[in-house]
Amino acid sequence: MHIKSKIEGFEDWLFIEELPDTFNAGTPLAEKRMTIKRPPVQEFSNYMLSSGGVFLMHAKMQFTQPATILFEIEGETINSQFIFYDNIPANDDKGNKKARGGARHNIRYIPSLSGKYELTKGVSYSYFLVVLSKEYYFHLINKDSILHADFVEEIKNGKYTSISAKDLLVSHEMRQIINDIVECRKTGELKRLFTEAKILELLMLQMEQIQHDQLSETNxxxxxxxxxxxxxxxxxxxxxxxxxxxxxxxxxxxxxxxxxxxxxxxxxxxxxxxxxxxxxxxxxxxxxxxxxxxxxxxxxxxxxxxxxxxxxxxxxxxxxxxxxxxx
Known part of the structure; x- marks a missing residue:
């Protein structure tokens, strides 16, 4: 699979990743970090980790002007996506301006696709993304598992789909796992095993919440x-x-x-x-x-x-x- 992303108007890509579609436990981890300091970027830092069939990214960004992030994906991927944001202007019940924030997540099947994200100026974003090849995803969660039966049917049809019809709130446990992954100080094979275990744990928490939401009064x-x-x-x-x-x-x-x-x-x-x-x-x-x-x-x-x-x-x-x- 092929993944790349850039800030619209910038010549250089933020990242270009070529990853095998097949799951390979023997593929060593590759880690990268980058920062950008040029207008209209107020803050941009990005941590990336990749291995056989998996790409992980944790980015923090804020812009002094509205900005657009462009992305391209080639190949069949399953994406576990988390977005955190704050300093969004909103009005309270008395019409006074106040800052608001939020955090949402979902799991999506994305075949080859090009798209873009529109970002608001002055808002602080934190974006955590896990991209898995289809084979890697089914290595983690059996294709026949009842946890994602409807999702798997859409994957078989090759249609872009989200496992939940609406993005859901990020729980405390999910935040903690993301922090564990980003802050992990292990290296080599230990880090690969740790990261895979945490990705699986994160997917399980997402699916558990999605199932609960489908049955509960949150609707x-x-x-x-x-x-x-x-x-x-x-x-x-x-x-x-x-x-x-x-x-x-x-x-x-x-x-x-x-x-x-x-x-x-x-x-x-x-x-x-x-x-x-x-x-x-x-x-x-x-x-x-x-x-x-x-x-x-x-x-x-x-x-x-x-x-x-x-x-x-x-x-x-x-x-x-x-x-x-x-x-």
Whole structure:
């Protein structure tokens, strides 16, 4: 398969990749990094990884003027796509301007295709893409698996298709896996095995959410309500140490408490309280291991009033006391 992309108006291609259509576990990994600093680019960094039948890209970009990304794909590919964006101007209920963000994902079958993405000036984009040859995809997930039966039928017909009719919200677990892939410091064969395992894990999370969405009440939420649920998640990401109580959070995002609780559980697979707890526990573990803080120090850093409360929550979440964590 042949993949290439460029910024419209630029002479040089961002990347041109020739990858075998066949799966070959013996193909060594190739890694590349690039940055661009020239108008109208405000920020552009790109990490790329390729091997036999797989191409992975993580790009961060922002432009001072509207921009267009051109791409070409030759050959049959399955694409796992994630796009994160913020600083999008929007109006609140009072007509005031405020920044909004979001994150969406989908899995697509793309035969040979040329296309383009229109990017808004001033918006910060983060794009994570995994391109798999058809053979590599079926190496990861059996062709006869019920997980993607309808998707496989469309692949057999050679038609461009998405596994989900609409792009879905990116979960915390998906974000973590993407970060694990991008930040991996392993090399050689270990990195290849690690990356493949994480790609499979990511695909499974996507398919699990897609199946849940097809059966759940998320289909009753309008796009505007969906954005409000996602906005609530973003606020909790920023303020989990001292999070707003439910009535305040409900007012901040403009969605009633009942629908906010129901939508949060439907989209992210956990309650608002469970999500806050997860963020607190993961941050506590990071402070204990990476920052070498004491349990007493961590208690206040993650928003607990008493050390015993942290210990109880940590033991329930991880199965060990924070004092037992090896630094």
């Amino acid at each position: 009753t939420f309008t796009p505007a309500e969906q954005e409000k649920v996602e906005h609530a998640r973003d606020l909790l990401d920023e303020q989990f140490v001292n999070p707003p109580v439910l009535p305040v959070l409900s007012r901040l995002v403009g969605l009633n408490e009942f629908k906010l609780k129901r939508g949060f559980k439907a989209y992210f697979g956990t309650t608002i309280y469970g999500y806050i707890t997860r963020l607190k526990m993961e941050h506590a573990r990071h402070l204990l291991i990476d920052k070498k803080l004491t349990v007493r120090e961590v208690t206040y850093e993650v928003g607990f009033k008493h050390q015993s409360h942290l210990s109880e929550a940590f033991k329930k979440y991880y199965g060990i006391l924070p004092s037992e964590v090896k630094q």
